[in-house]
Amino acid sequence: MIAIPYKIVDNTIGVFNTEIDTFIVQLVNNLNRMRSDKRLKLTREKKDYINEIISHSKDLIIAKPKKLDQYRQAFDKIITPADMASKQFESFRNRLIKELGYTTRRSDFYPKYFRKIGIKSCVYCNAHLTVAIEKVTQLRTKQKFTYKAKFQVDHYWPKSKYPCFSISLYNLYPVCGSCNNCKSFHDLEFLLYSDSKTSIISSFxxxxxxxxxxxxxxxxxxxxxxxxxxxxxxxxxxxxxxxxxxxxxxxxxxxxxxxxxxxxxxxxxxxxxxxxxxxxxxxxxxxxxxxxxxxxxxxxxxxxxxxxxxxxxxxxxxxxxxxxx
Ligand SMILES: [Zn+2]
Known part of the structure; x- marks a missing residue:
């Protein structure tokens, strides 16, 4: 219900710079491995999409909304958002999101990153926390599954159409589970991050x-x-x-x-x-x-x-x- 100045986000990114650099090394390694995996039978366009992510890997994580929009246009030329969201691209999309580290970051990075920014409640309803308990499958233990607290985020550019932005920090809107379900594919005009230099007042x-x-x-x-x-x-x-x-x-x-x-x-x-x-x-x-x-x-x-x-x-x-x- 209120925007956050870029300055606060940039300062927080500065605090976690070393950790972010580690994520980049990991994701580039993961994507290189994915690109050369013959079993995936990747088409030219899918390989180009991966290459585009690799060549802008650091900036894709920290780029501000305006820059993300420019990247978006470049990615759209490689694979259209409609194609990416289609059933045909589902396994490619899910694999990309996994290799980018989005799932892992939800429990090991976003809680502390957003705590530093000062977000612990849903940016849409402000009525609930941004953490939800989710079932986690345990393959190595006798227990079939456990429950784990995971940070919930909505993506301004949805990850179904733009897996490339699944880990872009300026694309992440911390939300509660119920708002995340309700939002689905609805478009909202609310922008969480603002370049306003003056103090920000809520219009709600x-x-x-x-x-x-x-x-x-x-x-x-x-x-x-x-x-x-x-x-x-x-x-x-x-x-x-x-x-x-x-x-x-x-x-x-x-x-x-x-x-x-x-x-x-x-x-x-x-x-x-x-x-x-x-x-x-x-x-x-x-x-x-x-x-x-x-x-x-x-x-x-x-x-x-x-x-x-x-x-x-x-x-x-x-x-x-x-x-x-
Ligand atoms: Zn909510």
Missing amino acids: KFNLVPGSVANYLLSRKIEDINFTFNEPPVLPTVKKFQEVFDIQGIYDTQKDLAEELILKAEVYTAPYRLKLKKQFPKLFTTPGIFNRILLGNYSSEEDIHKRPMAKFTIDIARQVGLIKK
């Missing part, structure tokens, strides 16, 4: 229905708390978040969180908050940590990816006067 918002708080305080019935999910207009050809993920439906089940914020606003008035800050100067060294304790979540827009429900919490807390607008 949860708005309390006027009179909702007063009604609730009088009746003390949770069903009197009502809010709407508002999102920016989109082109007719693309879908809105609400249509694809039923954001309103998800959050309508979380009215108790809004209730807690309404009641907190009654207790933690501005003078009382000031008194608490003065009483515990060593605990509350920054306004951020005081607000985080107060809300039980992050309180700044740029931190909403750090914890599920942060966006909803911030929007409601602002409207009930718990934190500044």
Whole structure:
């Protein structure tokens, strides 16, 4: 529900540079082996596709969205996205994704990479974590399978059409399992990574229905708390978040969180908050940590990816006067 500046991604890529270089050596070796595997009976176009990946291997991992789009056009000339997504190319596509290391990175690299960027909750719904437990087949042990926590990502350029971008860091959108299922092939206008130099503000918002708080305080019935999910207009050809993920439906089940914020606003008035800050100067060294304790979540827009429900919490807390607008 909010974009991340390129600067943060580039700094994080810098931190993991050595590890990324190791991945490149591995994937180039893997792809060379795949290309010369006679059993695969690779056609000229498939070999050209592999060569194109090898010759841009490092850049394909770290390239920004604009550059990825240029690569996309080059790959389209070798194998069209429709062909790549077809049944006929299925085994080639899956083999490529495997040799590029995407599956392995989901458990050994993405969790720490995205933790460093500051994403632990779904970039679409912000209601769930980006980790899902998946069944893993165990071939070497007596156990047939185990369950393992794996990082979930959606690909801006889908890996069914563009296996070449399956490990491109700017192509990865961390998501929860249910949003990943719902998104499928729908096009969205949301861009997770932004080159904006100014501070980024979310254009999505949860708005309390006027009179909702007063009604609730009088009746003390949770069903009197009502809010709407508002999102920016989109082109007719693309879908809105609400249509694809039923954001309103998800959050309508979380009215108790809004209730807690309404009641907190009654207790933690501005003078009382000031008194608490003065009483515990060593605990509350920054306004951020005081607000985080107060809300039980992050309180700044740029931190909403750090914890599920942060966006909803911030929007409601602002409207009930718990934190500044
Ligand atoms: Zn989600």
